Amino acid sequence: MKINYLVSAMVSFAMLPYLTGCIADEPLNKECDILSAYVHVQDPDAFFFNASDSVVRLTSTENEVIFKMQPNINLVEQLHTLAPVFDITQGATILPPSGQPQDFTQGPILYTVTSEDGQWSRQYKVSVKVDHEVRKFDFENPYLVPRSKTFFYDWVEFDANGDSLKIWASGNPGYSLTNGTSPASDFPTFSSDDGFEGKCARLVTRSTGILGAMFDMPIAAGNLFIGRFDLTNALMNALTSTLFGRPVGYKPIRLEGYYKYQPGPLENKIDKPDSPMLPADVADEGSIYSVFFANRDDDGNEVFLDGTNVMTSERIVALAVADVQTADQWTKFSVDFDYRADVDPDVLKNRGYSLAVVFSSSTNGDYFVGSVGSELWVDNVRIVTEDDEE
DSSP states (O other), X not given: OOOOXXXXXXXXXXXXXXXXXXXXXXXXXXXXXEEEEEOOOSOHHHHSSSGGGGEEEOOTTOOEEEEEEOSOGGGGXXXXXBOOEEEESTTOEEESOTTOOBOGGGSOEXXXXXXXXXXXXXXXXXXXXXXXXXXXXXXXXXEEEEETTEEEEEEOEEOTTSOEEOOEEOSHHHHHHXXXXXXXXXXXXXXXXXXXXSOXXXXXXXXXXXXXXXXXXOEEOOEEEEEEEOHHHHTTOGGGSEEEOEEESSOEEXXXXXXXXXXXOGGGEEOOTTSOOOOTTSXXXXXXEEEEEEOBOTTSOBOOBOTTTTTTOTTEEEEEEOOOOOEEEEEEEEEEOEESSOOOHHHHHTTOEEEEEEEESSTTGGGTOEETTOEEEEEEEEEEEHHHHO
């Protein structure tokens, strides 16, 4: 695994007094989250790629619920009267009410969840969209996410219909909790105008300062991946905070793109005897790879890979791992997927496979091993498929 999870343990420790204080002093719940949402449709197997897609589960950092439907014009009429049902935090209320029919043909519906004590509220956008795919990632659409007293970068991609897709995630939300006044460009993962073409994603291994040193977690590697970051889960189990992958309906055969990489100075290198590490006189390394895996359990529920199994899971069907070398000029990478198992065409048609693409500025950053100042730049990333080759 190549993702750094430093922030999780530190945040858990830092927030403990506040969490226990709430339990002791506040009889009413301050939380105002949507935990999951559900819609009933006449024929879920025709409406969704998988019937279990009628349920959407959210992480604590997400504020958008998207039900992904098949591109079937005959199903659009149902969008006029869909009635989402929400599971929300204990004691909270939601408006419009849960289970009330809404017309989703005009775009997202805005819902507001208010905490039990009435002092806190949170807004969510709920929409139903045809699930189109994107196989080209140019990082031209960054945006700033507000967090406490600062902002950090995130990205969207646009499909052929011009709809925005939130497919990228990073450890930035966690880093913001321990570096709450840092500008966005000082986060481990941020946008740069100096791309191969236009903008690019820039990943830098950062020092975590005194607090990180106290917990023997001195660095935070820059990372970016297709998937989701579960901040709530990170407080208890850091390795499971990164949820890798997004369902796709194509068979990938090659991962391509452009990168630059500069390892941090050797004097800034952090090694730990109980962790995977390079020889003391060998510079830090970055990583670029993609994982294609089966994404349904025996009950048909969607499955993600995480930091415990992203390179080792029995669900992995194919891997593509690039050889990242030191390069101060934009350098092309092109690596074939190495298939371990056959692809079932029926499963593929129903999007029973997911794809993750992962970047990191320090390949062993999840063990807090690497050099402060290591930088990985990525741009114009492509997933080449069988259809492209034909």
